[in-house]
Amino acid sequence: MRDQVIEDTLPADSIAADVALAASGDASAFERLYRTHVARVHSLVRRMLDADEADDLTQDVFVRAWEKLSTFRGESAFATWLHRLAVNVVLGRRKTLGVERGRFHGGEDPLEGVSGRRETPEMSMDFEDALARLPDGARQVFVLHDVEGYRHEEIARMLGVVPGTSKSQLHHARMALRRYLDR
């Protein structure tokens, strides 16, 4: 999983030490953990929700992580644990919005009419922008599956849909994003 990249660049000992220190109340140790993982968390939140909420929610994630740090038993990598916590915070946020929306229906293309065709590169939109423009549900399935590596069964449970829906939304998201590859 992608988390391994972070764990590999820093000595595993130093992260484990910081986790232990932070769990006993050392805020400077927690700040080090924050610095190491914030880009990852922020990007996940930004892609799952939107740029406006990403700052606030990123802070929520870290505050929650601080509160729950004593429950981290060290059986998985800290980054994995933090990452799952971030996904939960994002999904929790989704629930409070309460609106079931953002699925592709039939043959519609949400990015239709937005320029990004190769013929007009000067008005092009890059891949992440296009990602942000997808309907919420499809975007979240795409982020969870293709970016974060979750499987359809898990995604279905997380989002409260059947695996079939997850698969079809993923497919539609990928089809829509094809045009924005070279940016």
Place this chain on the structure above:
Amino acid sequence: MLTMLTAAVLASLAPQQGETDTTIAVPAGASLSVNNFGGSIVVHAWPQNRVKIHAEHGSRGGIEASLAGNTLTLRAGSRHGAPSVVDFEITVPQDMGLTLSGTYTEIEVDGVRGPISAETVDGSIDVRGGSGIITLHSIQGSVTLADATGRIEVNSVNESVELSNISGQIKAETTNGDVSLMGIKSASVEATTINGEVEYEGTISDGGTYSFTSHNGDITVSVPEGANVTLSVATANGDIDASFPLPFTGTREKHRYTFKLGTGSARMEAESFQGDINLRRPAEMHMQHKDKDKDKHRNDNQDHEEP
């Protein structure tokens, strides 16, 4: 001009000049009621049994005065139905009770020793002195009260409330503003706001009850050394910070913590949904408050420079 008014005499006084000056003798123990619409009401005290009235109302306005029983009532006169704007400057016997009201009216009282009720919609209320039942209400306007004693209820809606050097029972409230209570001697204090801070510097008497609450502002309370108080501190999102050791007696539920100082005789609630709870010693509060005053007066001067 010394005039005596008796019974329900409604008198329009000096409408032509734009000003009215008159002095009215009143029986001992009389009270004053002033109803204004726009303008101001300023009241000072003197050791005489007369009420001196100076009113500026423009040539179209006037004031009406009537004395019924023990109450002298002054009203902003209205010509052709429209209420006029009057600036009242009234000097009253020191012990005269005051009931002052207006809509777009600023109210200022200085030096009286009796009960005071002041109510305005859009205008500040500044009172120095007063005893007995003191009620000051404004909607859009700050309210300040100093050197008073008695049963005190002060509130604003959109601005701050400041009480200093007060003794007695106190209830101070606002919605969009700070509540500041300094130099208080009381065994019953309630101070609350929604969007603002609360600060309290005063006694914490044995057996007293003190309640300081806000939704999103900090609460700063001074706790004198040797105070005997059971502190119930609650905050959903803020921190608790004390300048002295806080003996913790337990938490019955999330967000609320109890500390016991000395015998725990007084009961204090300091609660803010999102703000911090700060517990300080009196000396620190004086220092902090002096700094705040400096900043405030800097801003005040700027206001006066505006056209």
Place this chain on the structure above:
Amino acid sequence: MNDQWTDRLSEYVDGELASGERTALEAHLATCAECRATLEELRRVVARAKALEDRAPKADLWAGVAKRIGSGQVVDIRSRRRFSFSVPQLIAASIALILLSGSGMWLALRSRQTATRTPRPDAEWQVLNVSTRRTDAAIADLQEVFERNKSRLDTSTVRVVQQAFTTIDRAIAEARAALEADPGNAYLNLHLADTMRRKLELLRRVNAIAAAQS
């Protein structure tokens, strides 16, 4: 392009087709250049997704986090020793009480153990549910009266009053949200009730003023 072959392409990329379907699709791909092109594009989308780089936020968010976890970064030169507790610390840590040379018991923080959760008193929560409904109704009634009578007030007064309503409404919403996450909590219950009562009182007061203006 919604034909049966295109729809299967994502599953094919992910290796999720049953062997029969896979064979059939591969046979089709051999003959359909368009589907091969689409397949290639889908693979590149997946690769692009995996290659997305993480970007740190533009603002430094640590200060906000630090404040909420109570790291006490602000140093107040006036106070010598400070005893600060952040609420999350109090919740997440277990509390060890240390007797300190006769002056009573202090709060010190240790790690690891989470505080036991007190069971939610359902009965209490039910009662609150009913009483906020009543208060909600009272507020709605008074709000209606206000709307009808506010023309009697000056526009600046109306504006000021509505600012106050907005402030209180926001506080009510925040208190409600916190209470939903934590229904049995006595402080949150009371705080919501108090805040709603403030709205009620302000509405009453303003309606009285409006009525007096006639």
